[in-house]
Amino acid sequence: MNQSTPISMAGSVPGLAYRKLRDRVIESLLLGAALVAVFTTLAIVFVLVRESLPFFEHVSLRDFLTDTMWTPLFADARYGILPLVAGTMVTTLVALSVAIPCGTLIAIYLSEFAPHRLREVIKPALELLGAVPTVVYGYFALMMVTPFLQKLIPGLPGFNMLSAGLVIGIMIIPYVASVSEDAMRAVPNYMREGSYAMGATRFQTATRVVVPGALSGIAAAYILGISRAVGETMVVAVAAGLQPNLTWNPTEPAATITAFIVQVSLGDLPHDSIGYQSIFAAGLVLMLMTLVFNIAGFTLTRRFRQAY
Amino acid sequence: MGAVTAQASIEQIRADVSRRKIFDKLFVVVGMLVMFSALLVLAVLFIDLVQKGAPRLNLEFLTQFPSRKPERAGILSAWVGTSLIMLTTAAITMPIGVAAAIYLEEYAPKNWFTAIIEINVTNLAGVPSIIYGLLALGLFVYQFNLGQTILTAGLTLSLLILPIVIVATRESLRAVPRPIREAAYALGATRWEVTAHHVLPYSMGGILTGMIIGLSRAIGETAPLITIGALSFIAFLPQSPITAEFPFLSFAWLKDAFTAMPIQMFNWVSRPDPEFQVNAAAAGAILLGMTLLMNGIAIWLRYRYRKRINW
Amino acid sequence: MKYTTLVSAATLVFAGLAFGPQADAQVIKIDGSSTVFPITEAVAEEFQIEKRGKIRVTVGISGTGGGFKKFCRGEIDIQDASRPILTAEMEACRAAGIKYYELPIAYDALTVAVSPKNTWVNQITVDELKKIWEPAAQGKITRWNQVNPKWPNEEIVLFGAGSDSGTFDYFTEAVVGKAKASRGDFTGSEDDNVLVQGIANNKNALGYLPYAYYEPNASRLKAVPVVNKAGKAVGPSLDNVINGSYEPLSRPIFIYISEKAAQKPEVREFVQYYLTKGVPLIEEVKYVPLPKQAYDLAAKHFKEGKLGTGFGGVPEVGLKVEELLAREAKL
Numbered sequence: 001m002n003q004s005t006p007i008s009m010a011g012s013v014p015g016l017a018y019r020k021l022r023d024r025v026i027e028s029l030l031l032g033a034a035l036v037a038v039f040t041t042l043a044i045v046f047v048l049v050r051e052s053l054p055f056f057e058h059v060s061l062r063d064f065l066t067d068t069m070w071t072p073l074f075a076d077a078r079y080g081i082l083p084l085v086a087g088t089m090v091t092t093l094v095a096l097s098v099a100i101p102c103g104t105l106i107a108i109y110l111s112e113f114a115p116h117r118l119r120e121v122i123k124p125a126l127e128l129l130g131a132v133p134t135v136v137y138g139y140f141a142l143m144m145v146t147p148f149l150q151k152l153i154p155g156l157p158g159f160n161m162l163s164a165g166l167v168i169g170i171m172i173i174p175y176v177a178s179v180s181e182d183a184m185r186a187v188p189n190y191m192r193e194g195s196y197a198m199g200a201t202r203f204q205t206a207t208r209v210v211v212p213g214a215l216s217g218i219a220a221a222y223i224l225g226i227s228r229a230v231g232e233t234m235v236v237a238v239a240a241g242l243q244p245n246l247t248w249n250p251t252e253p254a255a256t257i258t259a260f261i262v263q264v265s266l267g268d269l270p271h272d273s274i275g276y277q278s279i280f281a282a283g284l285v286l287m288l289m290t291l292v293f294n295i296a297g298f299t300l301t302r303r304f305r306q307a308y
Numbered sequence: 309m310g311a312v313t314a315q316a317s318i319e320q321i322r323a324d325v326s327r328r329k330i331f332d333k334l335f336v337v338v339g340m341l342v343m344f345s346a347l348l349v350l351a352v353l354f355i356d357l358v359q360k361g362a363p364r365l366n367l368e369f370l371t372q373f374p375s376r377k378p379e380r381a382g383i384l385s386a387w388v389g390t391s392l393i394m395l396t397t398a399a400i401t402m403p404i405g406v407a408a409a410i411y412l413e414e415y416a417p418k419n420w421f422t423a424i425i426e427i428n429v430t431n432l433a434g435v436p437s438i439i440y441g442l443l444a445l446g447l448f449v450y451q452f453n454l455g456q457t458i459l460t461a462g463l464t465l466s467l468l469i470l471p472i473v474i475v476a477t478r479e480s481l482r483a484v485p486r487p488i489r490e491a492a493y494a495l496g497a498t499r500w501e502v503t504a505h506h507v508l509p510y511s512m513g514g515i516l517t518g519m520i521i522g523l524s525r526a527i528g529e530t531a532p533l534i535t536i537g538a539l540s541f542i543a544f545l546p547q548s549p550i551t552a553e554f555p556f557l558s559f560a561w562l563k564d565a566f567t568a569m570p571i572q573m574f575n576w577v578s579r580p581d582p583e584f585q586v587n588a589a590a591a592g593a594i595l596l597g598m599t600l601l602m603n604g605i606a607i608w609l610r611y612r613y614r615k616r617i618n619w
Numbered sequence: 620m621k622y623t624t625l626v627s628a629a630t631l632v633f634a635g636l637a638f639g640p641q642a643d644a645q646v647i648k649i650d651g652s653s654t655v656f657p658i659t660e661a662v663a664e665e666f667q668i669e670k671r672g673k674i675r676v677t678v679g680i681s682g683t684g685g686g687f688k689k690f691c692r693g694e695i696d697i698q699d700a701s702r703p704i705l706t707a708e709m710e711a712c713r714a715a716g717i718k719y720y721e722l723p724i725a726y727d728a729l730t731v732a733v734s735p736k737n738t739w740v741n742q743i744t745v746d747e748l749k750k751i752w753e754p755a756a757q758g759k760i761t762r763w764n765q766v767n768p769k770w771p772n773e774e775i776v777l778f779g780a781g782s783d784s785g786t787f788d789y790f791t792e793a794v795v796g797k798a799k800a801s802r803g804d805f806t807g808s809e810d811d812n813v814l815v816q817g818i819a820n821n822k823n824a825l826g827y828l829p830y831a832y833y834e835p836n837a838s839r840l841k842a843v844p845v846v847n848k849a850g851k852a853v854g855p856s857l858d859n860v861i862n863g864s865y866e867p868l869s870r871p872i873f874i875y876i877s878e879k880a881a882q883k884p885e886v887r888e889f890v891q892y893y894l895t896k897g898v899p900l901i902e903e904v905k906y907v908p909l910p911k912q913a914y915d916l917a918a919k920h921f922k923e924g925k926l927g928t929g930f931g932g933v934p935e936v937g938l939k940v941e942e943l944l945a946r947e948a949k950l
Contacts, residue, residue: 023500027415033407034416037429037474040467044435044443073782075791075800076754102342109339122343124607127520129350131599133528133570136592139577140353142813158817159806170349178521179476182514186483199321201328203335217479220430224475227434233531242781242807253806258436262531263809265438267783268652268683272707275783276684283439290434291427298427376661376904534681537650537689541660541678543667565646565677575680578810579657580832580905585812 048287051280058274064281070244070260072278073269079278081285083244087161087254088286091236094165094250095172095229100222102169103176107218110177111184112206123178130174138238141167146239159241159253167239168232175225183217184210216301223297230290233258257286354596361590369590373543374572378583381576383591385542387598389458389566390527392546394602396462396562397469397526398519404466405473405522406515412474413481414503433471440468441532449536456537458546459562464532469522476521480514481507509613516610520603527599530570539567540575569595645885650679651686651699654785654829655872657904658725659699662897666889674885683785691715696880697890700873701727701785706932709950718878718950721928722917723871723940724893726907728830728860729790731868732840736822739763739770742844742852745867748794751775751825757802763823777805778814778826790827793867793936815840827868830855831905860907867937871909878926894918909940916944926950 056064059079067080106126110119145163150156187210195205211218241253242263255263261279269276358365364379372382408429416422444464448454454463484507492502508515546564549557569591576588649659656678663676681689683700690698691711703721704712712719731748733740747766750756763770780786782799787807792798808814811832818824819839833840833855844852847866859865874893880886894914901908927948 019498019501023498026500027411030407030411030415033404034411034425036404037408037432037470038425040432040443040470041428043447044432044439047443047446048439069803071782071803073787073799074754074803075797102346105339106343106346109336109343113336113339120611122347124520124603125347125350126343127517127524127603127607128596128600129346130521131524131528131596131603132350132353133530133573133592133595135528135530135570135574135577136353136357136595140356144352144356157806158813159808170346173346174521175472178517179479182476182479182483182517186479188485199325201325201332203332204328217482220475220479223430224433224472227430227471231434231436233436233438238810238813242809243803243805258438261436262438263781264783265442266531266534266653266680266682266685267781267809268701268785268788269783270684270705270707271688272711273684283436287431287435291431294427294430294434298423298430374660375664376657376900534679535685537679537681539677539679540656541663541676543664544672544675575653575656578653578812580811580829580835582835 045284045287048280048284051277052284055274055277055281059281068246070255073264073275077275081257081282083246084255084257084260084282085285085289086246086248087236087240087244087256088230088258088289090248090250090254091161091165091168091232091240091256092226092229094162095168095232096226098166098169099172099176099225099229103173103221103225104180104218106173106177107180107184107221108206108211111181112202112210123181126177127174130171132171134171134232134234135238137167137171138164138235141235141239153251156251157241157253159239159243160251161236161240161254162250164236164240165250168229168235171232171235172225172228175228176221179221179224180214180218183214183221186217187213219297219301223294223301226297227290227294230286231258233262237262257282354593357589357593357596359589361586361588361593364586364590365593369587370594374541374567378576378581378587381584381587383569383572383594385545385567386569386572386591387594388545389538390569390595390598392458392549392561393461393465393566393568394523394527396458397465398523400462400466401469401473401522402519405470405518406477408470409474409477409481410503410508413478414499414507429471429474431471432467433475437468437529438531438535440464441535443467444532444536455563456565457563458566460536461533461538461566461568462562464536465526465529468529468532469526472522472525473515473518476518477511477515480511480517483514484510512613513610516606516613520606520610523602523606524599527595527602528570530568530574533568533571534574537565538571539565540571542567569598645674645883647674647676647697647880647883647886647889648695649676649697649699649874650681650689650695652683652701652785652872653680654701654727655699655724655874656680657831658897658901658906659697659874661900661904662889662893665896665900666892669892674888676889687711690719690875690877691717693717693877693879696877696883696886698875700875702788702870703873703930703934704875704928704932705934709928709932713950718926719928720876720878720881720921720926721873721930721948722876722890722894722921723873723909723913723943724897724917725872725901725909726830726860726869726940727786727872728855728865728907729786729793729827729868729870730830730833730840730855731825731827731843731845732818732833733825733843734819734822735839735841737824737841740825740841740843742846744846745794748845749796751777752779752791752801753795754800754802757804773823776817776821776824777802778817778824778828779805779807780811780814780827781807781809784809786827786829788934789870789936790868792934798934830860830907834905857902857907861910863939869907870936871938871940871943876921881921890921891918894921913940913944916941920944920948 069078070083071078141163195209236256237259242255245254264279369382371384373384375381448460454460489502492506546561573588573591576584659678686698687708689695750766764772788798791801811828814826814828815836818826842854844854846852853859853865855865860869898908927950929943929946929948
């Protein structure tokens with residue numbers, strides 16, 4: 001939006017030149033801050049690529065992408081990334097199947113239905129869910145959720161993706177709920193009032209007016225939640241087990257990319273060995289996965305953004 | 309004829325509305341159920357930690373250093389370390405995150421360059437925390453030679469939570485209605501004046517939401533801190549920020565070695581001695597308590613800001 | 620105005636950084652394996668108490684690999700290691716001009732454990748272990764009677780160490796004959812407490828874990844005596860490990876001290892303390908101490924300046940500590 005000052009007054013408004021200059025300086029500072037994000041990504045990509053180059057000299061790209069076993073630390077090493085990718089995706093899907101419905105439901109409830117007092121108490125309490133250290137969640141999944149699930153599903157192994165996924169889902173509910181709720185509250189009241197005036201109930205208003213109006217914010221909340229689920233480390237490392245396993249069945253144990261990375265970087269491997277360098281290759285794959293679906297989400301939100 | 313159809317329609321409408329009101333009530337029930345189930349999980353977790361850690365939840369635990377004897381091992385260095393790190397992280401993330409969000413929301417033109425920045429931001433939210441640790445090791449510890457210090461820890465965690473703060477801040481900036489901006493422009497304000505005087509004050513609430521969620525995440529992180537060299541045994545505290553001589557405020561603590569609460573927990577929970585499990589549970593309960601306190605302050609601030617909004 | 624306060628705050632922070640005094644007290648920096656950590660922590664704690672805080676010791680747990688990286692960059696004084704230094708790391712140290720002492724300080728005995736509900740296994744041979752754990756067994760050796768016909772026709776449920784750990788390397792080397800050669804279908808965990816739970820609750824479970832995790836849980840697990848080279852079935856106990864009859868599943872764990880660090884009097888004091896007053900602490904934290912002669916010999920080597928490693932960058936199995944210390948040390 002262009003700054004508009006009446007042309008005839010341009011020179012005579014006191015301090016305008018100073019204010020314009022100050023604005024320019026501030027704008028570049030703000031741009032600098034925004035570029036921090038870009039530099040961080042570049043730095044991460046740089047580190048990942050540089051450290052995985054020796055890995056890819058040793059392992060062919062085709063083996064990496066198509067082999068079905070990931071055992072880089074064994075004597076007869078196999079370097080197929082698919083088991084780790086499958087582990088990541090299954091845990092994320094389980095997590096999302098909990099977080100998205102629950103989070104959205106809670107957001108709608110808090111924004112449209114809950115009395116003001118209740119909202120001010122519940123919202124912070126929900127945010128606390130996201131504050132529990134991930135290590136605590138990991139042990140919660142292992143020691144409480146798994147035995148509980150083992151009663152429901154006999155034969156469930158001690159390490160499985162279902163427990164880990166469910167707990168991650170619970171953990172990201174605040175992301176989805178809080179940010180969505182902020183987006184919904186941003187929908188101006190006159191839109192709700194218009195809907196009520198037509199005789200709609202609160203539920204209809206919520207689903208047909210508020211949610212569509214806040215869709216871009218809700219989508220942003222979803223994307224944030226998804227990214228968080230994909231990048232979760234400790235919960236899966238503790239509760240899903242550390243054996244790579246190419247399966248789509250969430251009741252089996254499996255390793256995710258993140259669990260593998262944490263296991264190796266804190267372990268006993270010498271840092272210049274190929275087993276260690278495999279974590280950077282795995283990290284690179286993870287970044288690409290997140291990138292692909294951030295771009296997808298981004299194009300979607302652009303389309304839905306509403307102006308009011 | 310008009311009257312007859314009008315009559316029938318009114319009854320139809322009434323029936324319709326009462327039917328939909330049932331959905332309404334149903335939704336309230338479902339909503340509350342889901343919400344309280346989620347909170348129930350939190351309660352179960354917290355109660356479990358407090359129960360298991362009860363024997364060690366006393367003042368000595370908070371004032372003792374780590375030790376090999378579980379009954380002597382305390383979290384003094386850990387909670388001091390965590391508090392100082394959180395302070396640093398907040399001080400770094402707040403300006404950068406808010407500035408970046410302001411740029412993206414108020415200033416950036418809608419071109420491919422901006423799109424790249426935006427995609428970058430959300431992408432960073434998905435990078436696993438351990439990668440930030442590895443990045444920080446190479447960049448901050450070695451390249452910039454900042455060493456394994458509280459400052460490095462603060463920088464690492466800031467990068468980690470930056471995307472959360474930026475996204476949440478953007479949403480809250482977007483929530484300020486356009487007419488407010490337009491009115492300010494119409495009176496001759498420059499873009500910065502519009503943003504700082506009119507948009508920011510109203511969006512403070514959402515910004516604080518982002519900071520709360522971000523700091524809550526940062527306080528529980530273990531892996532990146534271990535990677536940059538957080539210690540597991542340190543029986544002395546970083547230097548005090550308040551000193552006896554002028555200028556009474558010192559930043560030397562930024563350069564000190566440190567440990568943090570989640571690391572202490574993680575260390576204790578993997579020890580063979582079952583008594584350490586009690587310590588770990590107690591540390592977990594206190595960590596949740598610290599987060600609650602931190603959140604509480606921010607929430608109170610947000611509540612105060614929210615009250616002013618009435619559009 | 621909020622903005623100006625932010626900017627001034629930032630300036631203050633950086634000014635403070637520039638003028639802040641350096642941390643000065645004598646600090647000994649230790650990092651490395653989380654296996655050796657409990658011992659080093661105990662020694663550091665008692666040492667600091669004795670020195671009344673004049674000498675400070677800090678200990679990290681970046682892992683043996685991460686610790687060696689820092690060690691070979693000269694960033695830490697002492698490295699806790701659950702395995703000897705490997706060739707690649709020796710190169711790194713050589714390139715950086717770091718010379719070091721290798722001192723074994725305790726035993727880490729691996730215990731083969733089953734659930735107390737397991738009534739059929741009373742001893743096991745290395746060959747039987749190999750049959751269960753070698754890579755070729757994956758998917759094929761799934762029942763107890765396939766290993767020993769006297770055992771029942773029940774499923775074997777396996778638990779073991781994570782594949783990035785020294786425990787895994789050592790077990791596979793000792794049992795299968797080649798480090799890291801193992802079947803892939805077992806439940807591995809970094810957290811040995813989880814293994815304890817898994818084995819204890821499953822009648823058909825078999826696993827291996829460090830002695831330090833078996834000992835406090837001896838009521839929940841049943842240790843299986845391993846038949847040693849002399850044909851005798853020996854169970855893991857403090858005495859059996861010290862006198863060398865529990866083999867091949869005992870391995871020494873080490874600390875490495877850099878030559879530069881050893882020139883600092885506080886480091887020398889600390890190491891002497893470790894090898895003398897620190898020894899009773901080892902048993903306190905449930906690890907197995909070496910025989911007394913080993914500590915005396917190690918102290919002698921440290922005093923005389925015997926630098927280098929006796930392993931040549933390649934790990935070995937079943938080595939008695941006295942043999943190790945008598946060896947020629949190379950850098």
